[in-house]
Amino acid sequence: MEFRQLGKSGLKxxxxxxxxxxxxxxxxxFAAWGATEVEEARRLVEIxxxxxxxxxxxxxxxxxxxxxxxxxxxxxxxxxxxxxSTKATxxxxxxxxxxxxxxSRYHLIRACEASxxxxxxxxxxxxxxxxxxxxxxxxxxxxxLNNLVASGKVRYxxxxxxxxxxxxKSLDIADxxxxxxxxxxxxxxxxxxxxxxxxxxPVGADQGVGALIWSPLGWGRLTGNVRRGQPLPKxxxxxxxxxxxxxxxxxxLHRVVDALDQVAKESGKSVPQVALNWLLQRPTVATVIMGxxxxxxxxxxxxxxxxxxxxxxxxxxxxxxxxxxxxxxxxQRQFTERNPAAxxxxxxxxxxx
Ligand SMILES: NC(=O)c1ccc[n+]([C@@H]2O[C@H](COP(=O)([O-])OP(=O)(O)OC[C@H]3O[C@@H](n4cnc5c(N)ncnc54)[C@H](OP(=O)(O)O)[C@@H]3O)[C@@H](O)[C@H]2O)c1
Numbered sequence: 001m002e003f004r005q006l007g008k009s010g011l012k013x014x015x016x017x018x019x020x021x022x023x024x025x026x027x028x029x030f031a032a033w034g035a036t037e038v039e040e041a042r043r044l045v046e047i048x049x050x051x052x053x054x055x056x057x058x059x060x061x062x063x064x065x066x067x068x069x070x071x072x073x074x075x076x077x078x079x080x081x082x083x084x085s086t087k088a089t090x091x092x093x094x095x096x097x098x099x100x101x102x103x104s105r106y107h108l109i110r111a112c113e114a115s116x117x118x119x120x121x122x123x124x125x126x127x128x129x130x131x132x133x134x135x136x137x138x139x140x141x142x143x144x145l146n147n148l149v150a151s152g153k154v155r156y157x158x159x160x161x162x163x164x165x166x167x168x169k170s171l172d173i174a175d176x177x178x179x180x181x182x183x184x185x186x187x188x189x190x191x192x193x194x195x196x197x198x199x200x201x202p203v204g205a206d207q208g209v210g211a212l213i214w215s216p217l218g219w220g221r222l223t224g225n226v227r228r229g230q231p232l233p234k235x236x237x238x239x240x241x242x243x244x245x246x247x248x249x250x251x252x253l254h255r256v257v258d259a260l261d262q263v264a265k266e267s268g269k270s271v272p273q274v275a276l277n278w279l280l281q282r283p284t285v286a287t288v289i290m291g292x293x294x295x296x297x298x299x300x301x302x303x304x305x306x307x308x309x310x311x312x313x314x315x316x317x318x319x320x321x322x323x324x325x326x327x328x329x330x331x332q333r334q335f336t337e338r339n340p341a342a343x344x345x346x347x348x349x350x351x352x353x
Contacts, residue, residue, distance in 0.1 A: 001052025001305060004286045008208030009183035011125070011156050013083065015280055016305050017055035018048050018298070019214065019289040023070040026063030027093065032240035034293045041074035044298055049081060051302045057186075057212070057289050058119075059087035059130060060111055064094060065118050072120035085126040085212070086115050087160060087186075089133060103133035105144040112148055126212075128158040128186050132166040138173050146179040158212065160186035164199035171207055184210045184286060190218040191256050191275050191321045192248045198329050201284050210286030216279050217272055219245040220291065221253060224264070224271030228254045235293075252323075259320035263313045269303070276304030278317050 003012040025035025036044065045056070056075070058067045068086060075082050088111035091101035099106050108129075116122060127148065133141065148154040159167065159182045167185060174181045185204060189196035189211065196211070204211055217223055219242075225233045232238050260271045267274065279288045292298035309317075325333055336343040 005210065006156065006286045007183045007204070007210035009156055011183060013055050013287045014053050015287055016053050016276070016302065017057055017212070017287045017289050018044070018053055019291050020056060020058045020067045020071050021062050021291060022293050023058070024063030024066030026066035029241060030063040032237040036070065038070050038073045041070045044292070044295065045074045047295065047298055047302070049078070053302065054081060055083040055085060055287060057085040060115050061090045061092050061130070064092045065114070068115055068118035072118055076120065079121055083125040084119060084121065085128060085158070086119065086124055087128040087130040088112060088115065089130040102136055103129050103141045104136045105140055108141070108144045108148070112153055116153060123153055123155060125155045126158050126184060127154040127156070128160045131161045132159070132163065138170055139177070142170065142174050142177070142179050149180050156180070156183045158182055158184035158186055164203050167200070167203055167209065168207070171209070182209055184212050186212040186214055188215050188246055189213045189279065190216050191222060191260070191278055191317060192218040192253055193246045194321060194323065198325070204284040211284045213279055213285060213288045215246065215291070216276055216288045217291065218248065221248065222257065222260060222271060222275040226253070227257065256321050259316050263309065263316060267309065267313065270300055272301055273304040274309065276301060277307070277309050278314065280305065281309065281314060
């Protein structure tokens with residue numbers, strides 16, 4: 001398995017990692033994703049480790065903590081072989097108090113300690129803020145994260161679902177006080193959701209913040225089982241959660257799936273493998289967090305690494321998934337088309353072909 005540095009931190013992460021949103025099935029939303037219990041989770045962890053994938057992503061809100069508990073049990077006795085990424089900020093259903101949400105010092109410390117208990121460990125390798133909390137001053141957030149790192153409870157910090165300015169302002173404040181910077185940004189990015197490229201990819205490239213990609217198959221749509229004119233497969237989380245998360249028009253989805261089908265056919269790979277491999281070739285991407293309901297899906301997705309799509313195949317996928325930039329990015333694209341040397345990675349650089 002190829003390892004990449006997470007941004008400009010010293011931490012090396014495998015290009016494929018495993019997301020445990022499918023562990024537990026502890027509430028209606030996550031039950032639609034999966035209900036992997038401890039025994040199966042152990043097997044999935046084992047399969048990952050055999051393939052060289054040692055980074056596991058979870059969050060306190062996944063199945064209201066059950067995902068962390070199950071992951072903790074699944075890695076029992078192998079803590080030193082794995083990297084754990086988890087997240088805080090959002091409210092779990094047990095948290096009824098006004099202070100049980102957000103990135104305040106009060107909530108982050110309690111949330112971190114609760115995650116450590118559930119995971120059965122005394123440190124978290126990458127601790128993410130799950131979202132931006134506009135009510136808590138950024139220096140309160142970052143000084144708390146600094147203390148968590150200094151206390152040894154957290155090794156590296158990351159954020160998730162931030163806007164460009166949230167990230168940039170946070171990095172600036174961290175630098176001002178000499179506090180740890182966000183090493184990684186956990187972001188939604190897929191062949192049917194390329195908004196990451198507008199602002200966040202250029203910030204990541206400029207500032208050395210590595211991307212950890214969530215929902216790389218577009219919220220479970222680029223599986224090869226969602227096709228024009230066909231009903232959804234009988235078992236699919238899309239039945240219950242398709243109208244949550246990232247939305248996509250049918251026309252755009254099928255245009256991309258058609259291109260994926262062509263590339264899959266000519267490369268002898270499956271649709272999910274091609275979709276995941278495309279992401280591995282994008283600037284700033286440190287790791288792609290695979291989702292898998294079962295062993296079969298996991299094994300297939302593990303086959304997304306260790307080879308590269310050809311340039312013409314990438315260009316075909318780029319073309320099929322290209323969208324008209326919103327302002328000011330169309331303006332910047334026009335400028336960089338005339339001045340290619342000024343192009344930053346992202347959609348201001350028009351895709352090839
Ligand atoms: N930071 C955040 O805000 C955030 C948000 C979402 C997710 N995440 C993280 O990212 C991880 C992955 O997200 P995701 O599950 O949404 O990723 P995804 O890759 O977009 O979707 C995964 C789903 O696609 C289907 N699938 C996957 N591989 C397949 C295959 N080979 N063949 C057929 N179907 C396949 C399965 O659903 P079905 O079997 O139901 O079709 C699976 O649960 C999560 O576990 C979590 O750790 C983070």
